[in-house]
Amino acid sequence: MRFDRDRIAEMLQDSLPGTELFVVGLTVSDAIRPKVTVILDGEQGLGIDECAKVSRRLAHRIDEAYGEEASYTLEVTSPGADQPLTDSRQYTRHVGRDLSLKLADGTEKTGTLEAVEAEGIQLAEVIKEKTKKKVLPAVSIPFTDIKEARVVISFK
Numbered sequence: 001m002r003f004d005r006d007r008i009a010e011m012l013q014d015s016l017p018g019t020e021l022f023v024v025g026l027t028v029s030d031a032i033r034p035k036v037t038v039i040l041d042g043e044q045g046l047g048i049d050e051c052a053k054v055s056r057r058l059a060h061r062i063d064e065a066y067g068e069e070a071s072y073t074l075e076v077t078s079p080g081a082d083q084p085l086t087d088s089r090q091y092t093r094h095v096g097r098d099l100s101l102k103l104a105d106g107t108e109k110t111g112t113l114e115a116v117e118a119e120g121i122q123l124a125e126v127i128k129e130k131t132k133k134k135v136l137p138a139v140s141i142p143f144t145d146i147k148e149a150r151v152v153i154s155f156k
Contacts, residue, residue: 003034003062003072011065012038015057021046024079024086035073036062039083043092051076085149091116098152099123104145110152114138120145 005028012023025039040046040054055076062070085091085099094113101109101123111125112135120142126133 002030003028003036003066007065008036008062011061012054012058015054015061016040017050017053020044021050021054022087022089024090033071033073035075038074038076039079040076041079041087041090043089045093046078051078081151081153083150085151088116088143091121091149094151098126098154100150100152101141101146102148103141104147109141111135119143 005026008028009023009026012026016022021040021042023038024041025037027035027037029035029037036058038054038058040051042050055074058076059074062072062074066072079086079090085094091113095116097113098110099113099121103109109123109125111123113121114124115122115138117140120140122138123141124138125136127136128134
């Protein structure tokens, strides 16, 4: 049995509780026993309870659409701490934290996320000068210029 990704995506949207959660990723494998992997996030983050609720709702819709005897694996999860930010709504809860950016022009910047705006972010870049670090004034970086953004995880 083949699962239609667009149909699963539609069912997934119908399975989300309100507007506080959003889909960051959806993959549907083309195996004999398809695996549906859903990655969710929320502006305030999300916990296991929300993942479980969405998983139950989506499984119910898949069973209704494809029949209860359909064999598949369903995984609903949140992005790991090491995963890049892929949706502009993910930046909001990371204001005040350090980000590592790879820009479309090939340059890389690391700095503190000062603010999130409609079109991009304000980043106070940290540069190393000889033996000390210097923080530059925050500059606006459009989302369209950001190829990859990751939260810098510090264990200090």
